[in-house]
Each structure stands twice: as structure tokens, then as C-alpha cells.
Amino acid sequence: MAYEYNPEFVLVCAGFDAAEGDRIGWGKLSACAYSQMTHMLLSLANGRVLEVLEGGYCLSQLNVCGSACVATLLGDSPVRCSEDAAKYPQDLVSLPTIRIIKNIHRPFWSSLFSIPVQDESTIDQLAESLEQKAMIKN
Template sequence: YNINVPWDCFGVGDEENLCLFRSVLLPVARMFDPDLVIISAGFDAAAGDPLGQMNIYPLGYHQLLACLLPLARGRIVLALEGGYNLDSIAHSAEACLAALMGEPYGGEGSVSDPEVLARFSTVMEDVRAALRPLWPMAFPPAPDLPKPPQPIEPTKVEAGA
């Protein structure tokens, strides 16, 4: 099976991809219960790639792949396919190898853009609605969507408290 997600904007990052992955793609994959998972590992969506113009950091790729490890009893194959920034490809592939070996991966993730988040919820619901007739049991209630960081209000500490 193949599920395409029609991102309608540039700059989609780690948090958006992981949320969509966990709430749409993984439920379908679990129901399908594959014997083997083959991943077309193109890194066009990596931060810094001039063609993809997305914002997936190596840590984001690590997190996505780590979610797949329970499928097919860990029988996962990655075939390197693309990406146009050699540094992004190298770091993203390194993060994927760490995930396959069950090792943690350090580094920072992307920060969500409020404009992208606004479009994200629409894309996610459209994809879920399109797939629901085909996989009605695959979809738990919609997850809480990531929200942009809010400023922290200072608190007042009273003397003697």
C-alpha cells in the first residue's frame, strides 16, 4: 500500500510529520501487519534541501523510523533514493541507521511554524477523511495538534511564602 500526503505548503517540520505519521500512517500499517517494510529513503524533505523546501531534521527522521521498528518484527529495509544536499543526506541517513540499531540520536529538531501548523490540521483531516472508508478501524480520535510556543508569563513570588 502507498499513502501520499498532499502537503500544500513549504516548511513542514518534525512535529507535523510525526503527528501525521502516528495518527494516520501507523494505524493503517498496523492493520496491514506487514512481513517486511521497505522504505524509499529519499531525504528531499530534509532541512536544507533546495528542492523539497521542507524542514525535517535528522532527529525527526530518527523519530519516524523508530516508530516503525515494531512493525514486521523489525524487518525494515531502507533504499537511499534522493535528496539534493549532501550534508542533509549524510546526517539524516546517520540518524536512520541509529534508529535501526536502536540507538538514541542527539541533536535538535525543527521548530514548528505557526502558518504551517494552521494548514497542517486541514491536511491531516482531509487525509483521514479520504482513508476512513478504506480503513475505518484504523483511526483513533484525532490527536491534539501541535501548537506554537506561547510566551511564559512571569509569576510574582510573595515574601514569606
């Protein structure tokens, strides 16, 4: 969608509430994730990207994540993610939520074309399985 919109400038409210360890956002994003997202944004608007700090309450993560973003904006390679970072299970509502959002926006963005699948229940089954695992842990 961002490429299709083709902005002249990208302004980011860079909140780090979703950083690992933030007790308000309860997210699990690492400095690597923020650095990678910043790197992806630099491919838009001929690299004209401004990130403005607007949140994040875990000072140690704010320092690490903010520094990773600034370094990426200044031209350093994005922080490499460890293999363990990719092993986090998807949140039980993430996949169905993404599908719903794409369906809502699809009429307005040609980049959100639909790929026919024989059985869309796989995502729902995954969500149910993750929900059951979450109940067992709690």
C-alpha cells in the same frame, strides 16, 4: 493504519528531500525527525525494515540524516529532538489536509475512527490565521 495493515516486511524509499536545507524539497525535517520515524517503523513487522536511499540533494543533510537512520536501524536510540524542534509552526495546509485524507480513507481503515468535536472550525481558523501571518512575512 500501519498496525492495522500488519505488514510482514517494511520497505522504505528513504528520500531526504524534505530535510532542512534541501533546496529542492524545501522541507524542514531534521536528522532527529528521520531518526524518530525510523524508530517508529521498527515497531512494525517485528523490526524487519529496509530503508533504501532514493533522494536528497543537500549533501551535508544527506550525510547527517542518513547516518541517523542507519544508527537507529542498527539499534542505537533514536536521536533526541530539541525543544526548539517542536516549536515550528504547522504548515497552513497541514491540519486541514490531514483531516481530508483521514476522511477519504476512513471507510477502509477502522483505525481512522472519527472523534466527534463540537466545533471543527477551529482547524480552519488556525489555517486562516497562519495564512495571514505568512502573507505578512512575504
